[in-house]
Amino acid sequence: MSSNNPIGIFDSGIGGTSIWKEIHALLPNENTIYLADSKNAPYGQRPKEEIIELSCKNTDILLELGCKIIVVACNTATTNAIKELRAKYNVPFIGIEPAIKPAANQSQTQTIGILATKGTINSELFSKAVASYSNVKIIEQIGHGLVQLVEEGKINSPEMTTLLEEYLKPMIAANIDYLVLGCTHYPYLIPQIKKILPDHIKIIDSGQAVAKQTQNILIKNNLLNSFDETKKQIFYCNSDSKVLKDILGFTENVFEKDF
Template sequence: MSTENTIGIFDSGIGGTSIWKEINHLLPYENTIYLADTKNAPYGTKSKDEIIAYSIKNTEFLLNKNAKLVVVACNTATLNAVAVLREKFDVPFIGLEPAIKPAALQSQTKNIGVLATQASIQSENFKNAVLNFPDVNIIPQIGYNLVQLIEQGHIDSPEMDQLLQQYVQPMVEKNIDYLVLGCTHYPYLFDKIKAIVPPTVQIIDSGEAVAKQTKHILESNKALNLSNKMGQNLFYTNGNATVLKSILGFTTNVFESDF
């Protein structure tokens, strides 16, 4: 495997770009390919079998583009499909899970909120994570329609504000001091959520931890790109690229592809 091969990253849509940004910030010399399966977003409302099928298809696309490592930049896909991917393909996979552990260990009120998709909250992995902290009151909230609004470019909309108030305020009233963002789309709502919660509530996601784990795995496999040339970053979507370009803040190297 060439160290110049790419880091492959996929998500059900544009949300995983929040993970790509963290990886690109920490590893600027790595080549990356980001895959947005926009046509099938959101994964959070799909069955486990559907999520596995989409994840296999996405991985095959990235491996055909010479991925040396695959980041499953989607909590829903990680919780439902990453074990299957690790059995089926001979490359390292890095998955995402809601940052329940650090929140639970650091919480002073012993009440933490988790905002995530339906498929994530209903997964066995999520239920097991909750069981690991019996002394902490973990309050799950499904973020119905949040991903759809983000994918449609409606982050700054009255409907988004109304939904966030509806989902977050009840958790605040239960005395949470940590709010875990359990979907890679949700960091794009950080400022809106921050405006709802009191300053005593910490909002956390998995982006920085995933970037550090990516670096660690590449170093362990002697696959880190040691060149001092800035990496090439390519983005593919099987939907309309307009929102993807908007959230990235640039239009170059963003392609529509019917994969």
Template sequence: MSIHPIGIFDSGVGGTSIWKEVNQLLPHEKTIYLADSTNAPYGEKPVEEIRQLSFKNTEYLLSLGCKIIIVACNTATTNAIRELRASYSLPFIGIEPAIKPAALNSKSKAIGILATKGTLSSALFSQTSGLYANDIDVIEVEGNGLVELIEGGKKDSVETEKLLQRLLQPMLLKKIDHLVLGCSHYPYLIPVLKKILPADVHIIDSGEAVARQTKAVLEKNNLLNTTTDFPEPQFFSNKNPAILEDIIDSEGNKYAVNFQDF
């Protein structure tokens, strides 16, 4: 099983921010990335539909022989990972907003959480927030429209910057010193966010932590690939492969994206 691939799925292209961290930390692991762009965004869907989509994506990755699955979507993690773990024997790695480091390191005692409705309204988010942010002013903002802009190839557009300026206003008024990105799409907005936010605001995403956790779980389960090969990753999209290709080719690498109606 150790040479089998790591499976990663998200409601579109955003989870490639997680894939990049995993690929960098674990270059000898084969990875398969699934972009469910047809159903993006998950954040405004009913919980039962989010779970159905998560099971559908899992089944497809299992059909490709994956040994571990990363749910590279905050909304799917907070609403479906418990059910996935109860239904399958292989390990699942989830992603949720990094509230803990933001709350523990905040000096202004005010932090911002930019996430989808599905994440902010979930029981898991509420539980995490309650554990670490009781004495912190947490400004939660739904990033309505951001996923659609990123999925449409407009992450660097004037339209995106204007929307972010409006969404971030409540956080700026409260003088946050940490901004937690609660959606795997949002790291692609960091260049625009840095133009809007004061220089002393720390932007936190979960990609590096997810990669480290993936490595730890592989080691614990004796699933780490010990070969010295550098396997070619595979990418699948069920909507517009060109958008996914543009995202993953942004650093000079050229990867083919397969269209697959999964």
């Protein structure tokens, strides 16, 4: 495998672009290929077997395109399928999980909130992570409807505000001082969330940590790109690509592809 080969990234839609942005900022010398499986979003409502099947499908496509490493830029896919992916494929995988550890370790009120998808919160991996912080009160909230609204480009809509207020106000009342975002779509909601949360509540997502881990694994496997030619950032979406283009802020190298 050449170090010039791209990093492969997939998500159940456009949310994982929040992870791509962190990876690209930290590793601008890398080529990347991003798959937005928007046709099947959200993964969080699907059974585990189907999430594994979709994750394998996305991995197969990225490997066919020559990717040297796969970033599963989806909390639901990671918590439900990463074990099976690592067992099936001989390629490094980077997963993403809610950043419970830093929130739990830094909380002064010993109470944190986690906003995540149903698929993540109901997963075995998530349950184990929560169980390891029995000294901290963890308030879990499934973000029903949030991914769909992001995928529809309705980030700043009244519907989004209504849902976020419904999900966050009980956490505020419970005296959380950290809010963990457990879905890669949710960082795009931070401006909305900040309007609802008091200033003292800190918001944590996993983007920078995933980018750093990607860098570490590339170094460990001697796969950092050392070639000097123009870098390519390519995006494929299996539905209307307008929202993907809007959220990226550019249209070049964004393609609609059936997969």
